[in-house]
Amino acid sequence: MSNEDIRIGVFICHCGTNIGGVLDITELIEYTKTLPNVAYSAGNLYTCSEVGLSNIRENIKEHNLNRVIVASCSPRTHEPLFRSTCQEAGLNPYLFEMVNIRDQDSWVHMKEPQKGTEKAKDLIRMSVYKASLLEPLEKMQVSVIPSAAVIGGGIAGMNAALTLANQSFKVSLIEKDSELGGLIRHLHKTYPTNEDASNILETRNLAESHKEIDVYKSATIEKIEGYVGNYKIVILQEKKMIEIEVGAIIVATGARVLSPEGYYNYNGKTIISQLELEGLLKENSVNAKNIAMIQCVGCRNEERRYCSNICCMTALKNAILIKEQNPDANITIIFRDIQAQGVTYEEYYRRAREMGIIFIKYLPDKPPIIKEDHLEVYNEFMNQVIGIPHDLVVLSMPLIANEDSERLAKMLKVPLEENNFFLEAHVKLRPVDFATDGVFVCGSAHWPADISESISQSNAAASRASTILSKEMLEVEGSTAEVNPDLCIGCEACIKICPYSAISKDEETDTAVVNKVVCKGCGVCGASCPQNAIIIHHFTSDQIIAEIVTYGGGD
Amino acid sequence: MVFEPKILGFLCNWCSYAGADLAGVSRIQYPTNVRVIRVMCSGRVDPVFIAEAFMNGIDGVLVLGCHLGDCHYISGNYEAELKMKMLGKVLSMINFADRVRLDWVSAAEGNRFAEIVTEFTEHIRKLGPSPIKNDKLKKQILDNLSATKFALCDSRLRALVARQRELTTEGNVYGNIIPIEEFEEILDNAIENEFIRHKILEKIKNEGKSVPEIAKEIKIEPHKVLQHIVTLRARGLVDVDQINEEIPTFISIKEV
Numbered sequence: 001m002s003n004e005d006i007r008i009g010v011f012i013c014h015c016g017t018n019i020g021g022v023l024d025i026t027e028l029i030e031y032t033k034t035l036p037n038v039a040y041s042a043g044n045l046y047t048c049s050e051v052g053l054s055n056i057r058e059n060i061k062e063h064n065l066n067r068v069i070v071a072s073c074s075p076r077t078h079e080p081l082f083r084s085t086c087q088e089a090g091l092n093p094y095l096f097e098m099v100n101i102r103d104q105d106s107w108v109h110m111k112e113p114q115k116g117t118e119k120a121k122d123l124i125r126m127s128v129y130k131a132s133l134l135e136p137l138e139k140m141q142v143s144v145i146p147s148a149a150v151i152g153g154g155i156a157g158m159n160a161a162l163t164l165a166n167q168s169f170k171v172s173l174i175e176k177d178s179e180l181g182g183l184i185r186h187l188h189k190t191y192p193t194n195e196d197a198s199n200i201l202e203t204r205n206l207a208e209s210h211k212e213i214d215v216y217k218s219a220t221i222e223k224i225e226g227y228v229g230n231y232k233i234v235i236l237q238e239k240k241m242i243e244i245e246v247g248a249i250i251v252a253t254g255a256r257v258l259s260p261e262g263y264y265n266y267n268g269k270t271i272i273s274q275l276e277l278e279g280l281l282k283e284n285s286v287n288a289k290n291i292a293m294i295q296c297v298g299c300r301n302e303e304r305r306y307c308s309n310i311c312c313m314t315a316l317k318n319a320i321l322i323k324e325q326n327p328d329a330n331i332t333i334i335f336r337d338i339q340a341q342g343v344t345y346e347e348y349y350r351r352a353r354e355m356g357i358i359f360i361k362y363l364p365d366k367p368p369i370i371k372e373d374h375l376e377v378y379n380e381f382m383n384q385v386i387g388i389p390h391d392l393v394v395l396s397m398p399l400i401a402n403e404d405s406e407r408l409a410k411m412l413k414v415p416l417e418e419n420n421f422f423l424e425a426h427v428k429l430r431p432v433d434f435a436t437d438g439v440f441v442c443g444s445a446h447w448p449a450d451i452s453e454s455i456s457q458s459n460a461a462a463s464r465a466s467t468i469l470s471k472e473m474l475e476v477e478g479s480t481a482e483v484n485p486d487l488c489i490g491c492e493a494c495i496k497i498c499p500y501s502a503i504s505k506d507e508e509t510d511t512a513v514v515n516k517v518v519c520k521g522c523g524v525c526g527a528s529c530p531q532n533a534i535i536i537h538h539f540t541s542d543q544i545i546a547e548i549v550t551y552g553g554g555d
Numbered sequence: 556m557v558f559e560p561k562i563l564g565f566l567c568n569w570c571s572y573a574g575a576d577l578a579g580v581s582r583i584q585y586p587t588n589v590r591v592i593r594v595m596c597s598g599r600v601d602p603v604f605i606a607e608a609f610m611n612g613i614d615g616v617l618v619l620g621c622h623l624g625d626c627h628y629i630s631g632n633y634e635a636e637l638k639m640k641m642l643g644k645v646l647s648m649i650n651f652a653d654r655v656r657l658d659w660v661s662a663a664e665g666n667r668f669a670e671i672v673t674e675f676t677e678h679i680r681k682l683g684p685s686p687i688k689n690d691k692l693k694k695q696i697l698d699n700l701s702a703t704k705f706a707l708c709d710s711r712l713r714a715l716v717a718r719q720r721e722l723t724t725e726g727n728v729y730g731n732i733i734p735i736e737e738f739e740e741i742l743d744n745a746i747e748n749e750f751i752r753h754k755i756l757e758k759i760k761n762e763g764k765s766v767p768e769i770a771k772e773i774k775i776e777p778h779k780v781l782q783h784i785v786t787l788r789a790r791g792l793v794d795v796d797q798i799n800e801e802i803p804t805f806i807s808i809k810e811v
Contacts, residue, residue: 074576075593076568103579104591108669115587122590413627415570417663427580435569435627435662479595493717499629522628523599527638528717530710539594545607551563551590552611 006132007039009065010124011056013047013072015102020045022106024117028071031121035128039063047072053085060089067131071099071124077429092136094478094538099127126547133543137478140517144229145247146469149174151221151408154182155200156443156454156461157252158207163462165212169469172244173207174216174235176404180204182254183444188281190451191317192348200451216242224249224411227500227518228438229474248438248465251422252458253408255399255444258298264370264395271370271393274311277318286322288329288392292375293319294368295335299398301364306419308398309448312339315396316352323355332358332388334368334377360386399448412439422446432461437476440464479538480519481526485511487533494525494534560614560679564589564672565604567597567632570621570661577665585669586676589617596620597657598631602642605655606704610697612687615654615679617671622659632659633720641716645706645746649699653682698757705756706749715742751775752783756792756807763796763804 010032014020025043032041040063044052047070059065068091070082075098083093101120109116146169150161153175161173179185181204187197208215216237223234231249235242260266260273268276274293280286293315299308312335319331333352338359340349353359360379362368368377375388401420409416414434417423422441425433432440442457443449449457468474483494483503488511495503495512502518503525505511512533514525526536535541566572572593578585594600597620605616618639620632639657646652656675660668687696706712715722719738726732733741754773758764766784770777784805787793796806 074572074579076573076576100576100591100593103576107579107582108585109587110582111584112587119587119590126590126592410624413629415621415625415662423663435573491714493714496721497634497717499631520595520628522596522631523594524596524628524631524634527599527601528634528713530714530717532708536599539599541601541603544592544594544604547592548563548604548608548613549611552561552608552613 006037006067007063007065008035008037008067008069008128008131009040009056009059009063010038010042010069010071010128011047011052011059012041012043012124013052013070013102014043014045015072015106016046019072019102019106022110022113022116023101023120024113027117028101028120028124032124032128035125037067037132038128039065048078048081053081056082056085057089060086060091066091067095067097067134069097069099069124069127069131071101071120071127073102074098074100074104076435077426094137095131095134097127097131097134099123122551126551129546129550130543133540133546135537137537139475139478140480141473142227142229142476142517144468144471144474145231145245147171147244147246148248148250148465148469149231149233149244149246150250150252152182152251152253152443152445153177153180153207153215153217154252154254154443154454155184155203155451156254156445156449156458157182157250158203159455160250160252160442160458160462160465161207161213162203162210163459164466164469165207165210167466167470168212169466171213172216172233172235172246173213174219174221174233176218176220178218180207180215180217183257184451186275186278188278189317189321191313192344194317194321221408221411227520228436228476229468231438248440248468249412250458250461250465251408251412251414251434251439251441251445252443252461253402253405253445255421255448256402258304258397258400260297260395260397263297263397264294264368264393266395270391271395274314274318274394274396277394281318281321286325286392288390289326290330290389291319291322291332291392291394292368292388292390293331293333293394293396295333295396296364297395297397300336304398304400304419306398307337307339309339310450311396311398313345313348313450315394316340316348316357318394319357320348320352320355323352323357327355330358330389332360334360334362334375334388336362336364360388399444402445405445412436414439414441432457432464438465438468476517477521479521479536480516481514481521481523482516482535482537483512483514484533484535485509487531488512489531489533491530494529497528498525558680558684560588560676560684561612562589562615562617562672562676562679563608563613564591564617564619565594565597565600566591566660567599567620567627568593568595569627570625570659571597571619571668573662574619574660574664574668577662578669579665581665583665583669585672588676588679589672596626596628596631597635598626598628598633598638600635600638602638602645602707603704605642605646606700606707609651609654609685609687610700610704612685614685615656615675615682617675618655618657619660619668619671620657622661625659625661637716637719641712641742641746642707644743645703648746648750649696649703650686651700651703654679654685702750702753702757705753706746709745709749712742712745712749715745748783751779752787755780755783755787759793759796759805759807763806765799765802765804767802768804 219237366378440461442461443454490510523536526534
């Protein structure tokens with residue numbers, strides 16, 4: 001295609017007031033019209049709305065556009081949508097480029113609208129120069145192994161496995177412990193129904209007896225390789241290495257309870273953890289009359305900034321259970337903020353208050369002090385120290401990430417957040433996906449979750465996984481590396497450097513060849529090739545240099 | 556007028572670009588000076604891109620990737636680190652090393668992204684505009700930068716960096732592991748040689764010159780100049796121009 005034939009359409013999104021309220025969209029549209037090869041430029045209130053999308057489709061036809069640029073939010077969230085819109089209008093999806101003028105411009109330069117607009121001009125110009133050099137690419141087709149691996153056999157993992165198995169997908173459920181069930185095994189009753197945890201543990205029998213589920217207990221993951229639709233996992237079980245092949249992976253490794261050792265003179269007898277209280281309740285051996293529960297122990301502090309989500313409801317539940325058995329018991333919950341969101345949980349909290357459970361707020365810089373037979377806590381509203389008698393103190397410990405989450409994250413090539421919980425692809429739009437295709441997350445591996453949350457999330461993860469498993473063939477990225485055999489001297493530097501072993505040597509021609517299905521398009525080989533013989537499609541050196549030159553040159 | 560640094564940022568798609576998006580979602584405000592080029596991996600950033608950026612008047616370049624060990628592509632950021640170390644050596648010869656920074660930002664570190672951009676913008680502001688914008692220095696700086704680009708395009712230097720991890724950890728084809736100090740020395744040597752070769756090419760761009768003439772102009776011993784001429788001739792960059800009284804003169808035959 002010669003240069004004169006290139007017709008770029010640039011769609012600039014207001015995103016309501018998100019962009020339009022900061023940047024001067026009219027100025028951007030007028031500026032864009034002055035750029036080379038731009039055949040059409042206009043604004044949209046919401047480019048991702050149906051109106052916006054059909055506007056793109058119509059203008060591709062009306063103005064005979066063969067390149068499309070959308071200046072709006074992040075390609076990480078919206079590129080797939082706009083690409084498929086281009087495709088619907090008959091344009092190769094790789095002839096599309098996105099400019100991030102919201103997440104990386106209007107949202108971060110809210111007080112400097114003029115400079116923000118100048119930045120957007122540069123970014124759009126860079127994109128126009130790159131777009132002129134874009135080439136159509138074809139996506140590769142790969143076959144899919146219609147089975148899944150679920151890592152972790154707690155409630156989330158068991159439920160995810162069952163959801164998939166009930167759709168007739170083969171599932172390997174891998175648990176490091178000697179039995180399934182996870183943390184629920186240690187619980188007495190569950191909120192907000194006060195149902196026996198053992199009833200919920202029935203799931204375990206369903207999972208173990210399901211004909212589509214292979215359960216691996218006392219098993220660890222040793223190796224994971226492959227790509228969406230075709231993962232190979234090596235499991236170590238009783239000194240035996242077992243290799244399984246799956247199309248998708250669900251991470252449901254859960255979390256663990258922070259040890260109470262060293263907090264508030266913990267002694268395991270009169271000062272115990274909430275989890276130990278569950279054990280006493282199970283055995284029906286709570287004899288104390290004066291019970292004080294302290295919330296937020298070891299979290300929401302400098303070391304662990306987060307709220308562990310489940311501890312308030314757990315404390316409420318155990319307080320209610322004790323009170324039901326022994327109405328004379330004096331129970332005080334010493335809290336920082338009570339988290340009881342939603343109608344049902346709110347109702348549960350009200351019930352606790354009606355039963356006479358006492359709630360006293362404490363300040364983080366003035367935590368309760370445990371004395372021999374009573375406990376002292378400063379209350380801000382009364383502006384005085386209150387003494388509370390106790391013969392049992394219960395500490396609410398947070399859930400923390402598993403020790404081996406880092407190891408697993410590395411094997412899966414997925415990220416962890418600062419507290420070592422698994423980090424999803426997008427907090428709102430892709431809550432159970434990872435950025436890596438074919439890998440999903442649910443339950444407390446992602447964030448402390450209670451049983452009902454774990455179940456919703458595991459249903460979600462299983463349904464996301466089934467969108468892959470239900471396909472015979474899957475399309476994979478078309479932007480891969482390609483070796484120019486005329487320039488390649490067969491030095492093999494790229495073969496050694498490729499992390500996926502996607503490059504091999506053609507013995508006949510003595511040059512390197514890329515396996516396009518295995519190639520992930522990272523581009524490391526291209527940046528390293530001594531002969532500059534490797535093209536990284538969609539991120540070619542020419543395209544990147546065009547962006548650099550126009551940024552540097554344009555004032 | 557206040558100097559507003561022109562900064563280019565290469566961000567990897569999976570960590571640092573996501574971190575930059577998170578800074579946006581969290582509405583963390585930072586200076587407007589950076590323009591981002593998204594790449595899939597920090598290991599995609601060819602050092603030549605950065606030489607190109609400086610030749611085009613950009614004041615500073617940020618390369619941000621996933622934290623070491625967290626690379627979406629397993630080892631891409633380690634490769635980025637080696638490339639940037641080599642680039643640092645080359646750029647320090649022309650006093651530009653201070654204008655490039657490689658750092659790591661995870662998808663969860665919106666704050667860190669904003670901090671790095673803010674710090675780096677201030678750092679470049681203090682350094683002042685790229686000397687290429689000074690009319691008196693412009694030619695000299697452009698010469699230096701094209702020597703840099705020449706070095707960065709050299710296949711031997713690129714091969715050394717591409718193989719660095721292999722050579723210093725697994726060993727070469729004979730199974731010999733090259734100690735890192737020795738490797739650094741080889742690298743330093745290669746860089747220095749490329750700079751000299753570029754100088755030679757500059758001198759014989761328009762007219763043929765003999766080895767002693769070149770040696771005198773660039774103040775290097777004639778036998779060394781001859782060695783470089785032999786290498787450049789093998790690469791097809793130089794050829795014999797004339798032979799006057801048995802003394803050959805050489806001329807550059809290819810635009811570099």
